[in-house]
Amino acid sequence: MTILPKIALMGLIVITAGCTNPDRFAAGANDANDAAQAGVNDPTSPLFFNQTIGDRVLFAVDTSTLTDEGKAILDGQVGWLQSNADYLAIIEGHADEQGTREYNISLGFRRSNAVREYLVSKGVPATRLRATSYGKERPIQVCSQESCYASNRRAVTVISLASLS
């Protein structure tokens, strides 16, 4: 978070050096920066949920067991969902590429369901939560090594406003 003002400042300097009307551009840059800051710092924002609470938990190879670290993140999600009742969540389960397509879809369902059941057990109404799975179809890291696989074996809680659903 602390690097953000520096980036904004550097942007300002560049713009000032290259432009005869620096104030107009500087104002724009600050506005955009303020908006991003507000999202991250606003505890009711989806951005806060994704970045500060944590929208995902990771799993060991071929398991859907929640780790202690995962449960801590999910406890944070429970608190957020309880304070922000206007939001629904779809939990997306994912697998790494080391497995066959159909099985990985089922494994992803095990993972998203494990998260859903945990959130429900801590008091989030089941009606606000749906679970799906993308199997191995949506990796976020593309290397064929454990360092990437570990990030891809995940369940991501994707929130959306109930009024938009």
Added chain:
Amino acid sequence: MKRFLIALVALMLAGPVLAQSGPLRLTITDGVIEPLPFAVPSFEPENAEAAQVAADITRLVALDLSGTGLFRETPASAFISAHSSFAQTVAYPDWRAINAQAMISGAVTVSGNQLIVKFRLYDVFSGTEMGGGLQFAGTVDGWRRMAHKVADAAYSRITGEGGYFDSRIVFVSESGPKDNRQKRLAIMDFDGANMQFLTDSSALVLAPRFSPTGDRVLYTSFASGFPRINVLDVTSVGTRQLQTADGEMAFSPRFSRDGTQVIYSLANGGNTDIYRGDIASGASTRLTSAPSIETAPSLSPDGSQIVFESDRSGTQQMYIMSASGGDARRISFGEGRYATPVWSPRGDLIAFTKQNAGRFHIGVMRTDGSEERLLTASFLDEGPTWSPNGRVIMFMRETQGAGGTSSLYSVDVSGRNLKPVPLPNGASDPSWGPLQP
């Protein structure tokens, strides 16, 4: 295995001097074989318009046959006789002298967009014609199909088995990097020609499966954000969602042998089981009820049994149960995991994906689990599909690493003749359709 695979008759290996004692027959057994030499003199163009297409058809017939690995073309440069006329008498000694065991003769007529192809097949060493002459009528645009039909007839007469050249494959065409891959359904001839897209890339689509007659395709779509089964009409390219009870989270579909029902997997919470649904009414029946993952069902050719994968033992293994559900018996007991079983059209073999020690294999075993044989090995081989005659398996191979891409390969059920299917884009999840009428 001996019933299926090829072994040349000993006579064929004896060389050009010896005559056969019986008619030409390539009997398929397990032994490593010398491909059977054949000659295809250029098909006779019966009018001027037919000249180019006659030459193209001749080349494709030769390519189809030699592409099987079971036949080897004797080049035209070795010919003693030209056999430039379809009607002329065959100069058998000239073909024997260059050791061509079979000779294929043809003639082509073009009128407007109509194409007529005639062909005859000769057993050189017996000095006789094999079967009668055949004639196929089609369109000039569809000349490849006419060539495939000639090659199928020749293949079938020599091996005594059905052919597979005039068939199509539905698959997933892929483009883009691994973390933003676009997938579209596509259809192609068995050799990769005439590829056409069936869907756009707006939604993730997986694992298309041909109907028994090739008129429809079942596939899994993520258009809603949840896997659902769609059925697509191949001719109109119209698509509709399959109505089954709680159809959300349904995937891994296959048609029943009569094309009226679908067997598929349904995820309910973290559990996945196998169901059978009626395509017209949407009524469905649950066939498995274990708390484990049951998926990838495939019916036996007579429709009485289902082979599927389950991790009820702790890892993925293959099981067979009655088509109406009930007790299942495990058939895979080797090291590693066994997945994506597919029953062969002949009924006696199961093709599968095996994962062991960090490698993937395509393999086959008998339905009782005996005689397991691995046909391939790579970083990721997956998803076998059988040619209509049960002789060739096509599958997906994905390469390793950040730039990894998928492509289709075919391999003879004996493990020989592994080769890529030439396609412009990445490809996965092939499903081989029937021989076309």
